[in-house]
Amino acid sequence: MNRRDRALRHYERELARLRSESGSIEHAVAWEKLKLEARIKPEPxxxxxxxxxxxxxxxxxxxxxxxxxxxxxxxxxxxxxxxxxxxxxxxxxxxxxxxxxxxxxxxxxxxxxxxxxxxxxxxxxxxxxxxxxxxxxxxxxxxxxxxxxxxxxxxxxxxxxxxxxxxxxxxxxxxxxxxxxxxxxxxxxxxxxxxTYEEIMVWDFLELLARLHYTTDWAAYRQETKDVDVRFDLQDFISLSHIMEGVYRRTEKEERLLQEIKEAFRGAIRERAVLYEYLDRVVQSKWVENLYWAVVGVVLGIRKYERTVSFGPEIQTRPLPPQLLIPVKRHVTAYHERIGALRP
Known part of the structure; x- marks a missing residue:
């Protein structure tokens, strides 16, 4: 049995399982279909x-x-x-x-x-x-x-x-x-x-997003976190937030800040003053907060500040919410196709 046949058989089994469960299955079925398409798509x-x-x-x-x-x-x-x-x-x-x-x-x-x-x-x-x-x-x-x-x-x-x-x-x-x-x-x-590896990244991103969003004492964060770990927190936030571009569109202010930070990571970010300047600007820009509520809105369908959210039980669930995974995988797939087409 070839890969396509194995993928189709697995897809049919998953659909049968989903139909036996209670509740709305629209997003779950769409997610299974998206995974199937990725598995059987030919590679040039x-x-x-x-x-x-x-x-x-x-x-x-x-x-x-x-x-x-x-x-x-x-x-x-x-x-x-x-x-x-x-x-x-x-x-x-x-x-x-x-x-x-x-x-x-x-x-x-x-x-x-x-x-x-x-x-x-x-x-x-x-x-x-x-x-x-x-x-x-x-x-x-x-x-x-x-x-x-x-x-x-x-x-x-x-x-x-x-x-x-x-x-x-x-x-x-x-x-x-x-x-x-x-x-x-x-x-x-x-x-x-x-x-899927997108789920791995989404899980990592949600863990980081929650940790940053629920940090209220940034002075304590500076004292308790090594400079190198602050740098990697900022790097991972910038890097992983890219996968959420199918969920959230950055403001002009956030986009300008992103471009500045990307340039700073050529070397300047290793200077302590530069590192903490950019950390402060990310916090003050509300970028973390905006991403948090964008994710919440996609998963729960609620507006910003509409109610208190229990992030773990409601957002970072097992399995992860398919209504969040679908736009992420579509965006990442399209992005990889674009950069795959880049040539010297």
Missing amino acids: EAGWPPLFRDKHVHIGSLIHLWRGVARETEDRLAGQGLETFLDIGPWGGFNFVVSPDGYTRMKFARLTLGVGSLASTPLEESGGPFFDTFMPIYKDRLAREGLVVPEEWQYKNPKRDASGRLLELSHIYYFPWHTYDNRSFVKVRLSREFE
């Missing part, structure tokens, strides 16, 4: 630029490489009787780091991928069939492009549910020059909690 094979150019990475070529490795991995696992679907893509929003030619502004930037999979995908702290199959293919493809990664990979960041079941695991290679302040690594992050 020709015309991709070199993956690396002086250690800068062409994001379109990188995503293409990842998808090819994922589909080969799926087929090999299916041959072993392990059926799953691997939804694969870059973690974060590449409007933060991509130049007009499609290459990253920073060397080796964003060699981090998220992989969503079915809940039935085998996973253990020492890896499992996915990593055993995916990693040799991935390393071989990188080597063909000129990046030979040593075998010094580590399993990191296990995530478990309340019962102790392993939901997520990362396989990471740290480059010799990696430090906590200057992070440089290749990372494969597998989740069997979420079927």
Whole structure:
């Protein structure tokens, strides 16, 4: 059975399950259909630029490489009787780091991928069939492009549910020059909690958004948070908020601030005064608050300040609200198609 047939069979099973549940299923069905379309969409094979150019990475070529490795991995696992679907893509929003030619502004930037999979995908702290199959293919493809990664990979960041079941695991290679302040690594992050990598990013973004939104004492935040962690909070907010562009349109003031911060991340942001100036401006602009209420509005259909919201129970649910995931996946898919078309 080929990938298309496996995807159609899984889609039919999911529809049957949804129809057996109570309540409105319109958004849930639309979400399943969107996942199906992504699984069966053909991938163009020709015309991709070199993956690396002086250690800068062409994001379109990188995503293409990842998808090819994922589909080969799926087929090999299916041959072993392990059926799953691997939804694969870059973690974060590449409007933060991509130049007009499609290459990253920073060397080796964003060699981090998220992989969503079915809940039935085998996973253990020492890896499992996915990593055993995916990693040799991935390393071989990188080597063909000129990046030979040593075998010094580590399993990191296990995530478990309340019962102790392993939901997520990362396989990471740290480059010799990696430090906590200057992070440089290749990372494969597998989740069997979420079927798509957009869900992984949405979950991460909602956690960060809630933490920032409910921070009321920013003086205490400065005292209790290392400068480098403040910088990465700001970087992750800027990067991940990109995936919400299908949900929220930035104000002109926020857009100008975004462009300034992007330029500052070329180096100036490492100066403490510059870092905290931009943090203060983000807080004062109400950007965090505006995004918070945009997400709440999409999920709950209520207006800003209409009522108090219990963010965890109402927004950051398991599974995540499909009415939020649908515009996110549509936006991210369209964005990746645009940057994939960028050429030197």
